[in-house]
Amino acid sequence: MRLARTAKALRLACLLAICTLAGAVSAQEPPPPASHAAGTTTPAPLANFTDVAKKAGLTMQNVFGGLDTKKFILETTGTGVAIFDYDNDGWPDIFLVNGSTLEGFPPDQAPTNHLYRNNHDGTFTDVTVQAGLAASGWGQGVCVGDYDNDGWEDLYVTYYGKNRLYHNDHGKFTEVSAQAGVAGSGKSWGTGCAFIDYNRDGKLDLMVANYVDFNPATAQAPGSGSNCIWKGAPVMCGPRGLQGAENILYENLGNGKFRDVTKAAHLDRTNGKFCFSVSTLDYDDDGWPDIFVACDSQPSILYHNNRDGTFTDQALTAGVAFNEDGREQAGMGSTVGDFNGDGRPDIFKTNFSEDTPTLYRNDGAGEFTDVTRTAGLGKHLQYLGWGTMFFDFDNDGWPDLILVNGHVYPEVDRFHLGSDYNESRLLYHNNGDATFTDVTANSGPGITTPASPRGMAIGDLWNNGQIAIVTNNMNQTPSLLVNSLRLPNYHWIEFHLIGTKSNRDAIGAKITVHAAGRTHADEVRSGSSYISQNDLRVHFGLGAATKIDDVEIRWPTGATEHFQNISTDGIVHLTEGSGQKTQPTASTQNAVPTPPK
Amino acid sequence: MRSTILAALTLFLLVVSTAPSLNAQAMMSKPAQDAILKPADITPALFPDKVFFRGKTAASQLRNAAGVKFADKMYFLAALVDNSGYSTAIREKYQAYIITEVPLEIGGSKLPAGSYGVGFLTGQKFVVMDLGAHEIFTVDTKHDDGMKHAVPLQIVAGSTPGSYLLYNGRDSVEVKRAN
Numbered sequence: 001m002r003l004a005r006t007a008k009a010l011r012l013a014c015l016l017a018i019c020t021l022a023g024a025v026s027a028q029e030p031p032p033p034a035s036h037a038a039g040t041t042t043p044a045p046l047a048n049f050t051d052v053a054k055k056a057g058l059t060m061q062n063v064f065g066g067l068d069t070k071k072f073i074l075e076t077t078g079t080g081v082a083i084f085d086y087d088n089d090g091w092p093d094i095f096l097v098n099g100s101t102l103e104g105f106p107p108d109q110a111p112t113n114h115l116y117r118n119n120h121d122g123t124f125t126d127v128t129v130q131a132g133l134a135a136s137g138w139g140q141g142v143c144v145g146d147y148d149n150d151g152w153e154d155l156y157v158t159y160y161g162k163n164r165l166y167h168n169d170h171g172k173f174t175e176v177s178a179q180a181g182v183a184g185s186g187k188s189w190g191t192g193c194a195f196i197d198y199n200r201d202g203k204l205d206l207m208v209a210n211y212v213d214f215n216p217a218t219a220q221a222p223g224s225g226s227n228c229i230w231k232g233a234p235v236m237c238g239p240r241g242l243q244g245a246e247n248i249l250y251e252n253l254g255n256g257k258f259r260d261v262t263k264a265a266h267l268d269r270t271n272g273k274f275c276f277s278v279s280t281l282d283y284d285d286d287g288w289p290d291i292f293v294a295c296d297s298q299p300s301i302l303y304h305n306n307r308d309g310t311f312t313d314q315a316l317t318a319g320v321a322f323n324e325d326g327r328e329q330a331g332m333g334s335t336v337g338d339f340n341g342d343g344r345p346d347i348f349k350t351n352f353s354e355d356t357p358t359l360y361r362n363d364g365a366g367e368f369t370d371v372t373r374t375a376g377l378g379k380h381l382q383y384l385g386w387g388t389m390f391f392d393f394d395n396d397g398w399p400d401l402i403l404v405n406g407h408v409y410p411e412v413d414r415f416h417l418g419s420d421y422n423e424s425r426l427l428y429h430n431n432g433d434a435t436f437t438d439v440t441a442n443s444g445p446g447i448t449t450p451a452s453p454r455g456m457a458i459g460d461l462w463n464n465g466q467i468a469i470v471t472n473n474m475n476q477t478p479s480l481l482v483n484s485l486r487l488p489n490y491h492w493i494e495f496h497l498i499g500t501k502s503n504r505d506a507i508g509a510k511i512t513v514h515a516a517g518r519t520h521a522d523e524v525r526s527g528s529s530y531i532s533q534n535d536l537r538v539h540f541g542l543g544a545a546t547k548i549d550d551v552e553i554r555w556p557t558g559a560t561e562h563f564q565n566i567s568t569d570g571i572v573h574l575t576e577g578s579g580q581k582t583q584p585t586a587s588t589q590n591a592v593p594t595p596p597k
Numbered sequence: 598m599r600s601t602i603l604a605a606l607t608l609f610l611l612v613v614s615t616a617p618s619l620n621a622q623a624m625m626s627k628p629a630q631d632a633i634l635k636p637a638d639i640t641p642a643l644f645p646d647k648v649f650f651r652g653k654t655a656a657s658q659l660r661n662a663a664g665v666k667f668a669d670k671m672y673f674l675a676a677l678v679d680n681s682g683y684s685t686a687i688r689e690k691y692q693a694y695i696i697t698e699v700p701l702e703i704g705g706s707k708l709p710a711g712s713y714g715v716g717f718l719t720g721q722k723f724v725v726m727d728l729g730a731h732e733i734f735t736v737d738t739k740h741d742d743g744m745k746h747a748v749p750l751q752i753v754a755g756s757t758p759g760s761y762l763l764y765n766g767r768d769s770v771e772v773k774r775a776n
Contacts, residue, residue: 226655226682240679241656271660299660319746326747326766328661 045485046394046429046439049446049469053480057124063111064099064474068410071102072219073238074160076408077191077211077276078386078454080141081472082533083461084153086131087171091118092459092535094480096472097139097157102216110136113157118461132173137161141455141531143278145195145204147252149504156182158190158208158531167256181258182206182250189214189245192278194527196289197503197556198265199309203252204503207527209275209293210245212238233415239296244273247293247301249311267303270313274298278527281336281345282510283318284366287558289508292320294331294349304366317367320347320360324370329355333456333530336523337390337399339375340434343512343521348377350385350403350530353419357385357403361434376435377401377428382419384408385426387456387530391467392541393483395490397518398430399541404471404530406452422450425471425481446481453479459535463571465492467539472532491542491568497524500576501557508556511538515568516545542568553579631759633752634664634674644674648694650714651687651730655679657694663752665761667774671698675715675763677750690724690732692716692765693750700775703763704736707775717765738768 053059065075079097086093094116105111112134116124128134138160144153152168162183166173177183184190189211195204220241223234227241249265250258262268274296280289288305295301299321303311315321323329330352336345344362351357356378360368372378383405390399405423412419427443428436440447446469453471461468469481493513497506506524513520520540528534542548551563553574561579566572639662647654655678662676675695680688691714701708704723714726717738725733741747747766755761755771762769 226653227679229682232684240681316746316748322746322748322766324747326749326764328749 043439043442045442045444046487047427047447047483048444048485049427049481049483050444051446051449051479052122052482053470053478056122056480057126058094058096058116058470058478058480059126060096060098060114061111061477062096062098062473062475063101065101066410067475068414069222070236070408070410071222072214072216073212073236073242074138074189074214074216075102076236077140078452078474078530079139079472080455080529080531080533081387081457081470081478082142082144082155083457083459083470083535084144084155084533086115086153086155086168086173087117088152089118089120091120091463092461092537093118094124094461094470095133095142095155095533096470096478097142097455098136099140100136100138105136112136113139120462122462131171132175133166135164135175140190141192141209142533143193143195143206143527144533144536145206145507145526146504147195147204147206148256149203149499151504153505153536156193156195156206156208158193160189160214162186163188163190163193163208176256180256181260182208184208184248187213188248191276192293192527192531194278194280194291194525195503195505195507196280196291196526197508198249198289198291198305198311199251200288200502200508200557201252201254202499202501202503202557203254204505204507204526205252206250206258207278207280207291208248208250209278210247211274211276211296213243213245214238230409230411231415231417233409233411233417235409235411239274244298245275246273247275261309264309266310266312270301270303275301276332277334277530279334279336279347280508280525280527281347281523282508283345283347283362283368285344285510287554289556292334292336292347294334296330296332296352297328298331299328300331300334300349314366319368319370323356323358324372329358332384332386333388333403335389335401335528336525338521339390339399339401339430341398341432341518341520343519345521345523348388348390348401350388350405353384353407354381356381357388371434374435376437379438380426383423383426384419386454387471387532389456389458389469389529389534391458392430392492392539393427393467394429394487395465395492395541395543396430396432396487397490397520397541397543397545398432400430401428401436402426402456402458402469403428404451404453404456406454406474420450422452424448424450425453444483446479451476451479454530455532456529457532457534458529460494460537460539460571465494465539465569489544491545492540493542493548493566493568494537494539494571495551496537496571496573497553497555498573498575499555499557501559502555502576505536506553506556506576507536510554511540512552512554513540513542513548514550514552515542515548518543518545537571552582629668629670631668632666633754633761634662634666635751636660636662639664639674639676643672644676644696648678648712650678650691650694650728651683653682655682658749661749663750663763665752665772667699673697673699673701673772673774675750675752677765678714687730690714690716690718690726691730695725702773702775703734704738704770706734706736708733717768717770721768723768723770736770738770741767741769
């Protein structure tokens with residue numbers, strides 16, 4: 001175990017730099033400290049997010065179809081973000097996926113994806129070309145995982161077209177998807193993805209969601225059919241009426257190659273289609289990773305891991321296929337977190353406008369309940385949600401929620417259809433009693449300024465316990481939302497896990513922190529949000545707790561270890577095999593039975 | 598007396614010897630029962646994958662379909678439709694399509710065999726429309742808060758024989774075959 005007191009002075013200096021940057025961009029005074037003055041009814045702000053992207057050097061111009069109208073559905077879904085440490089310097093970097101237009105570009109003028117290196121001072125440098133990541137096309141989603149366990153994070157980018165796997169060799173990437181066998185047919189429309197060690201062999205496998213089989217040559221024009229009209233206005237057609245595409249699972253063979261095990265793993269037995277985000281979770285706490293997939297205008301999918309190389313879609317019986325009223329929703333993004341502190345992973349999903357997002361509480365025994373309304377998350381209907389994450393922005397010990405929104409049809413502005421193309425983000429504060437409070441209006445211009453984001457990722461970009469948000473905005477430059485308000489007396493801890501027998505990223509590991517009578521639990525997770533990748537390090541707010549009693553790690557292989565004497569307010573690097581071993585605590589009580597063969 | 602005993606014995610043997618075949622016949626002629634159909638039972642051969650209503654054809658959602666196959670092999674079928682191409686006014690009412698080969702009694706109102714557009718409305722109402730979107734009748738629905746996991750469309754057995762509940766989520770209306 002190594003407790004990274006990573007240059008505390010540098011962190012402090014960096015924090016000051018970020019706060020200065022945030023202040024400069026917003027040209028606003030920091031909000032007053034949290035207080036409840038007598039006679040006032042407006043609660044003191046809990047956060048003050050400002051968008052510092054331009055000052056920080058994140059200037060990529062997102063290109064994704066038309067500006068004022070979208071002729072085809074291909075132009076509407078946008079692109080993802082990855083926050084990951086590509087050069088192993090201990091500071092998270094940012095990767096932004098880019099798209100194209102129907103007209104296309106000359107080869108040397110096409111927009112490319114961009115990688116930005118963290119300069120440790122609140123700014124970033126574009127290192128796309130040096131890193132070997134200057135690729136163009138209809139980019140979509142992104143996920144991160146060290147698939148060859150060499151200690152360097154690799155990158156998978158989905159496309160409308162062939163997907164790309166980038167092998168990372170000391171910060172230089174090589175595109176290896178063809179030889180690895182994960183490029184796909186080139187006819188698919190890849191969306192969300194996640195690395196997952198589904199068979200617990202220590203090698204990261206790869207789950208890829210697909211949206212529709214789309215051919216611009218035969219696609220219908222806006223307004224030309226019943227699926228091309230919305231509220232009476234002609235809009236792009238689909239996804240209804242289009243042919244859905246199959247999700248794919250690749251098994252890592254360990255020699256730099258993967259094989260398609262979609263059929264062998266029974267993923268093809270689910271009539272899943274129009275799928276977007278992929279979130280991995282062990283919802284029945286049996287130590288084997290399961291997969292939640294949010295799908296557009298279709299039931300969500302919950303692939304339960306049968307522990308024998310196969311999966312069974314349990315979404316219907318688990319209660320996460322539909323909303324509380326039994327309606328299919330247009331699922332976009334998803335996030336997993338323990339919002340009520342019972343140690344079980346809950347699921348949150350963003351949906352289309354004229355609908356609410358959905359919060360599924362994990363009740364144990366493989367079942368969930370839609371608690372959206374009772375949790376206070378069902379008040380807004382005008383927002384069309386994309387990226388979303390549980391994250392504890394104020395470090396009070398309870399995971400809060402961020403949602404980024406923007407309508408799919410630019411026509412909503414022209415025809416005044418009840419929503420806006422650029423929409424506000426939503427920030428919900430977790431009250432610690434299974435309810436949330438909408439604190440959007442009081443959390444700074446970074447939250448309230450309308451935009452049209454799609455992908456979103458979160459991470460501790462400056463290793464100071466303050467989680468930042470990066471969004472990839474449709475046909476705009478990205479946003480980097482930094483919270484300049486730090487509540488006093490609240491503490492935090494972050495874990496960077498290193499697998500030895502498990503996959504090196506420890507993706508799928510469950511971390512349980514016991515502190516001040518509370519239990520905090522989460523998993524190391526690839527994918528999630530909307531077709532994006534968050535910082536693989538796991539962050540916990542600890543509230544007023546100044547001491548951690550115990551940390552339990554259940555590694556992806558199933559082995560469990562305990563770690564003590566860990567201080568708060570730092571990033572802890574834990575290596576598999578260095579803790580105190582105990583019997584595995586995978587719950588058989590909650591495990592969903594494996595169906596008979 | 599002897600002849601009487603002989604006659605009784607013959608009758609007994611006749612009854613005993615024919616009993617099994619009578620039983621078999623009784624079993625074979627046991628009246629067929631209604632069967633509730635699930636989405637997997639309702640293929641495009643049974644329910645059209647596109648249906649006509651108010652000047653347009655829209656896709657039916659066979660993944661959200663249900664039905665009853667009555668004992669005499671006549672069908673009552675229902676499926677949600679993709680109504681996104683319709684105006685808001687029609688979308689509010691036209692959510693599903695029903696096909697019935699027999700007259701029905703829905704929530705106490707009689708409906709002849711045919712094809713109809715139907716919808717579950719706010720305020721606990723169920724509306725039935727002809728293919729021109731003309732309202733035929735509206736009846737009350739019931740809301741089931743106790744249902745564990747609601748689904749978009751399903752049919753379950755009602756409280757009395759021959760009675761069925763057509764559910765949209767947690768709202769239901771009673772459907773019976775009309776006399």
